[in-house]
Amino acid sequence: xxxxxxxxxxDNLLSRIAGAVRYYEASNTKRNKYIVxxxxxxxxxxxxxxxxxxxxLGVNFVYLRSIGIFDRNCSSYDVxxxxxxxxxxxxxxxxxxxxxxxxxxxxxxxxKLSALELLQDNWKFLILNLxxxxxxxxxxxxxxx
Numbered sequence: 001x002x003x004x005x006x007x008x009x010x011d012n013l014l015s016r017i018a019g020a021v022r023y024y025e026a027s028n029t030k031r032n033k034y035i036v037x038x039x040x041x042x043x044x045x046x047x048x049x050x051x052x053x054x055x056x057l058g059v060n061f062v063y064l065r066s067i068g069i070f071d072r073n074c075s076s077y078d079v080x081x082x083x084x085x086x087x088x089x090x091x092x093x094x095x096x097x098x099x100x101x102x103x104x105x106x107x108x109x110x111x112k113l114s115a116l117e118l119l120q121d122n123w124k125f126l127i128l129n130l131x132x133x134x135x136x137x138x139x140x141x142x143x144x145x
Contacts, residue, residue, distance in 0.1 A: 067099060
């Protein structure tokens with residue numbers, strides 16, 4: 001559940017997001033391909049790529065690009081990396097009523113960041129955890145490295 005009441009809460013959330021970005025950049029998970037097999041024999045293939053990280057973490061980069069603080073043509077990863085340097089503008093936009101935290105972030109961002117912090121040494125379990133939290137479908141996971 002998204003729970004931002006103060007500037008310190010917002011700064012803490014941005015710090016956790018920045019930590020996730022640093023972890024991704026230092027990890028060997030880039031370009032790993034995950035295949036999730038569903039119990040109905042469908043399968044879902046997912047590659048951990050920089051363009052997917054904002055979405056995986058619950059950051060609404062489309063909204064953030066649309067509000068004029070970020071370049072409309074920048075990548076989702078650039079938005080993610082630029083959150084802290086633009087924190088004052090984002091915070092003031094919320095205080096003035098022009099922006100909202102609920103539009104910037106998924107209501108599940110705290111859970112997603114907590115999962116990453118707990119499982120950051122094993123992305124396949126993180127991916128599985130994220131999918132399991134979205135759906136109560138029986139899942140199995142195969143990692144292609």
